[in-house]
Amino acid sequence: MITEQIEQLFANYSSEKIDRIEKVPQSGSSRQYFRIFSGDRTYIATYNLNGKENDAFIAFTLHFKKLNLPVPSIYAVSDNSLLYLQEDLGAQSLLNILEEKGHCDEVYALFKQALKQLAKLQIKGHVNFNYDLCLTAREFGKQAIQSDLLYFKYYFLDTLGFPYDKQALLNEFEALGIFLTQNKYKYFMFRDFQSRNIMVKNNEVFFIDYQGGMHGALQYDVASLLWQAKAGLSDKWKTSLLDYYTDEVSALLKTPIDKESFNSQYKGYVLIRLLQVLGAYGFRGLFERKAHFLTSIPFALNNLKWFVENRSIGIDLPEFEKILHYLVSEETIQRFTPIKAKDNTPLTIEVNSFSYREGIPKDETNNGGGFVFDCRGILNPGRIEEYKRLSGLDKPVQDFLEQSTEMNRYLNSVFDLIDISMENYITRGFENLQINFGCTGGQHRSVYAATQTARHLRNKYNVNVMLHHTNKRNWVK
Incomplete structure (x- = not known):
């Protein structure tokens, strides 16, 4: 895994102990960033499969640094140039x-x-x-x-x-x-x-x-x-x-x-x-x-x-x-401008995560049901010991799903489908829509997918979203 490579490169650079590693949210590029916490210091690890791009950034940085220009310091580079450690300039752009x-x-x-x-x-x-x-x-x-x-x-x-x-x-x-x-x-x-x-x-x-x-x-x-x-x-x-x-x-x-x-x-x-x-x-x-x-x-x-x-x-x-x-x-x-719900819209979106062991949540509204998405085709973090007692609300699980599974591609497809109904429901003044995400235990994949979908709907359409994790009482502790 990438975190193991980061640990090895950091060990080659410093004798200090790593307290934890957190994945930084990815932007438009394919580069992956990680924040390393070690005592009272932090570092940024960058992983990028485009070695030529890494070589350019590192060479440019070394050149600018010699001229005292405002760029980050480079501390260490892996032998294959796919991973490097650099100065942490913080999170405020x-x-x-x-x-x-x-x-x-x-x-x-x-x-x-x-x-x-x-x-x-x-x-x-x-x-x-x-x-x-x-x-x-x-x-x-x-x-x-x-x-x-x-x-x-x-x-x-x-x-x-x-x-x-x-x-x-x-x-x-x-x-x-x-x-x-x-x-x-x-x-x-x-x-x-x-x-x-x-x-x-x-x-x-x-x-x-x-x-x-x-x-x-x-x-x-x-x-x-x-x-x-x-x-x-x-x-x-x-x-x-x-x-x-x-x-x-x-x-x-x-x-x-x-x-x-x-x-x-x-x-x-x-x-x-x-x-x-x-x-x-x-x-x-x-x-x-x-x-x-x-x-x-x-x-x-x-x-x-x-x-x-x-x-x-x-x-x-x-x-x-x-x-x-x-x-x-x-x-x-x-x-290209999405329809936004007005402040007095009657529409309420119910987003649920659930376990297939307990069944699909029932829609108690007059709408009679909505979407049901099966997350069991996504690699299950619950099979890995370090994630077993965590949930899709915890950052390590979120990082795993974003970095090591097809979850991002899966959710992009989900958003394409539900956005069609959202725009139709807002325009026609409907009151209810239910969106369900299921996985084996209702603890990791479905929880993450439901949470991200609720955020997407609030940000894009300004609608009232009720988010429920229906199997929370049974999560592995």
Whole structure:
């Protein structure tokens, strides 16, 4: 198991004892993160089957660390490069703080600090940087721009079934790529510089997830941060923070930048980034069926809508313009916006976990029953001694189900089915729906599945959910 490999690598690094290991919630990538607790210190262990990606992150980190740039320290790396230990920068990202405190002076100051450090990372980090280690391409040039645009085309635009002139669009993609690559401000480009990848510890910012970096335009990264859909920054903030960033860049260069030229191309990079994000949401949400990314699509479309209505990139692209106006139409945005129950909705969802030994819970309402999902096809944690006396409410069991079974894929399929009924029931004013999850003992798999489903329904539809673990009295103690 991965935890055993972590224990071995940590033992090679330190003589200290590990108190416990907790799995950190996974994000969009396939990388798995674990927090190691040892005495009064914590560490992060990263496990990733993509060895080349690990090599890039480690090499980039060592380079930046020598320049005293705000990145985590790397403590140890496994022989096969699939596992490494790094400094724990905590659990608070800039996005977390923004969501908690809103658009206040404190958060604005953190954005300024992030942009100041970004300018240093891009310009100082560029010196003697080995771009041969880059994962995809050495440079974010015309080919890379085309790749981002095609990513958007295939994984988002083409799923909508909107008729357009494909050859004309491809020609305009090429024209946009040529326009944007005529850029004299090319240094290290972070590639995914967003508030989720900026950690805040003791009021200082640190950067993570820059392994996709390459040689490219300065404008791309600042566009990524200021136009992140989830951040929802005001136009006033975007304008003032961009001005602050360009001043910081000018202070680091021998010749101050030409702001008019810089800002003109900046708008084009904003558009590229907004479309790349839609492509990513389309791939993760529409193809991989990850709920988080599906719910993010309306935010991204509304972000794009503001840009289309208020900005011009200074190049004539008629077919592209037609497509952009379709994307930001109310019809398209509503297509991805889930129906929300009103506060006075009569609908109550009963979600149960149960044991097949005792039978399926009876529906006492007039609805006469709903969904019954059998979890017995999922590997049973109850067969493993360390989990036998725990339940699906306990984190070690949750980590096991997420990491070592098909539970995530199973639940994605469940959500696809029940969401159809949810939207229908909300629209028609129904009052009751029962959703049951069963397993052998009603203690591990069904409990986890029921809990996750209740959370999904509350978050997505704003409905009243009653969660019951019907076999709790019989759980192994």
